[in-house]
Amino acid sequence: MPKGLTFLPSLALTAMMALPLAAETQPDASTVVARVNGDEITLGHVIATVAALPPQYQQAEDDVLFDFVLEQLIQQQLLGQQQDGLNKLNTLRLKNEERSLLAVQTVTALTDTVVTDEAIQAAYDAQYNDFAGEDEFEASHILVETEEQANDLKAQLDDGADFAELARAHSTGPSGPNGGALGWFGKGQMVPEFETAVVALEKGQVSDPVQTQFGWHVVKLNDKRKTEAPALDAVREELAQTVQQDAIQARIDELTQQAQIDRPALEGAGPEVLRQLDLIQE
Structure with missing residues (x-):
């Protein structure tokens, strides 16, 4: 026999094995968590209250939330016991x-x-x-104050000038430092005059000067595509x-269609009395 280990006498071991195990009870919705002057508040009441709380309360720690809700239910029970029953409005x-x-x-x-x-x-x-998808456009533009400036820029572009370089040098719009690039956009995202000019262009083509509320634009269509299904x-x-x-x-x-629904036409029992709370107060 290994040192330090002993065996119980067989009689004692038999008696020990015959002892009943303590029953383990699992809490359920009917488990009472508080009594207020004899009225019971159950675990089910607490869980149902928590389930109906706004999201900001759901973020609280469970132990904090449990104590908070139970205390609220106890206080409500104390106050509710002061009434004989619900009034007409609350009924x-x-x-x-x-x-x-x-x-x-x-x-x-x-x-x-x-x-x-x-x-x-x-x-x-x-x-x-x-x-089928919707049209999307990837375009760049150069925005200037006058038609004369726009015409001059268009002439330079027709002669082979680099669009992005001219945009960085001359455009007054926020996209100027980025070479005039506007990224992808769909119909309805630009002012009407600008959109009309873009829609009329072929890929790589530069528009004649276009006037909008922001000034004069020279527009280049870089690419075009159809939106894909999500x-x-x-x-x-x-x-x-x-x-x-x-x-x-x-x-x-x-x-x-299966139901029998009656809506009696009663004199004075319509919208004209909708806000008359005195009708449902005792």
Whole structure:
């Protein structure tokens, strides 16, 4: 037998093995975390409250958040015990909240069913399979104050002068130090006169002077392309919302057709009393 190790007598070992293990209880939504004059606040109440908090509160540490919410619930319970029940206004609010929550449950169940990877892919294909793309332009310009300056620059360019060098030397626009380069842009991003000039150019061509509210431009079209359809992952959330909204609206239309909905035309029970809170106050 290794030194330092001993065996319990067999009788004692048998008795020890016969002892019942302590039952481990896992907390659940009904676990009571506080009692206020006998009224119970459960773990479920705390979790449900936290789930409804605004995002800024969700960033708090869990131990801080737990203590904060529990203390709030205790204080609410203390104050609430001072009332015999809800007044008319709050009873109506509670009914509206119940109606809203039930509708949300239906929407959530429907969303879980219809918003699938297959449905999102189908929505993507329907929207982008025939995507032709929009024109995009990569252009440079030289901006000056007068038409005479613009004409002189155009003549130099026609004689073979370097566009970028002239832009750096003469352009008053913010793109001048960069050789007049404007980068890529699509239709509607430039003032109309400038866009019209760009659209009329062929790749590598330089325009005649063009006047806009900013002055006189000489424009060069460096390149032109068509926009590509976005990747599926880039529009997944947008497509998921579309699938969801379409499914919800379809379900509402179906339920509306099946339902009997009456809207009695009552005298004095319309918009004219919408803000009369005295009607729902005791």
